[in-house]
Amino acid sequence: MLAPAMTAIVAAAAEALDLTGDLLTADAAPTDAGVLYLPEPIYHRALTGQVSGIAAITWATITSPRGRSWLICGWAHRDDPDDPHAARIQDYARQDPTLLSRLGPYVLTNLDLLPIARPVPAIAQPDIDEPDRDWESAPDGRYVIADATARTSVCAAIAYAFWRIQAQPISVAAPAPLDRPARRRAARAHVVHDTRVVMLRRTSTLTEPADGHTRWHYRVRFVVRGHWRRLIDKHGRAYRIWIHAHLKGPDDAPLLHGEKVAVLAR
Known part of the structure; x- marks a missing residue:
């Protein structure tokens, strides 16, 4: 599970990532298969301009005649009120009332392959005039990664950025706690899990207002590219x-952009 404080850091690292031509070893991932939950989704803008939230990422190693690869999948939360993709699902459900009963809480939106021990192929970007692209609006205050500027497939880049950051000393990894009923259900179903919660070490205490909901807080600065926003009058x-x-x-937060490096210290 990715703590909200780390979402912008992982997203900025993923957006700047370029794995083209790199040879990745099998131990780049912490496990052969895993699930990363993002309580604060990172949003993905496809070449069509449509936006969908990435609320979970799964990965697993697969073998094909060409060799081993990671199969990396991006999942949107079906009921996220801020996700344009979830709104499209609700529109489809109004046409087909049985749709929601056939879907789980997460819906597959992206499918990427990341080769192991073979050069990572470059992404072929189509020739599209940027001002003519009609971009769908994303929720305010959330990080958006666009296919139009990505140098590595978006979900693969997020997964790889998480793999690298969670292995660094700036993070704290601890087993996810399970309450007693959940442990009993897992035992009855013979489910064995290895879930880790990765949280960024804080250098100062974050205080919240005594009333109201917890607000989104950024602890880094990052560049938002120019884009079209769709509105309704x-x-x-x-x-x-x-x-x-x-x-x-x-204003006083470290800047994450391109090849610039920000050092996070305790």
Whole structure:
């Protein structure tokens, strides 16, 4: 499980990642198969302009005639009220009332392959004029990675960034606690799990208001690229505005961008 404080760090690392031509060994992943949950989803913008949340990532090693690879899947939460993909599912469900009963809580949205011990292939980007692309709006305050600028497949990049960061000394990994009923259900079902919660070490205590809901807090600064935002006016007509590139995050936070390195110390 990825703690919310680490979401922007992993997302920024994934966006800057370029694995093209690299040879990855099998021990790059902490396990041959695993699941990464993101309580605060990272959002993915496809070349079509549509946005979907990545609320979970799974990986497993597979073997083909070409050799071993990681099969990396991205999953959106079906009932996320902020996810445009979940809203599309609800639209489909209104046309087919049986749809939701046939879906689990997570819906597959991305499927990537990352080769083991073979060069990672480059992504072939289609020739699309950027201003002509109609981008769907993503929830405010959340990190969005676009296929149009990614140098490694988005879900593969997020998984690999998480693998590398969770192995560093800046993180604390601990077994996920299970309450007694959950342990009993797992024992009855003969389920054996190895779940770790990876949290960034804090250098100061984060205080929250005494009332109201916990708000989203950034602990890094990062660059938001220029993009079109789709809006609806008071008459229900759709229109677009151009959002210029800008920095997001606290003024005194370390900047994560491209090849620049920010050192996090205790």
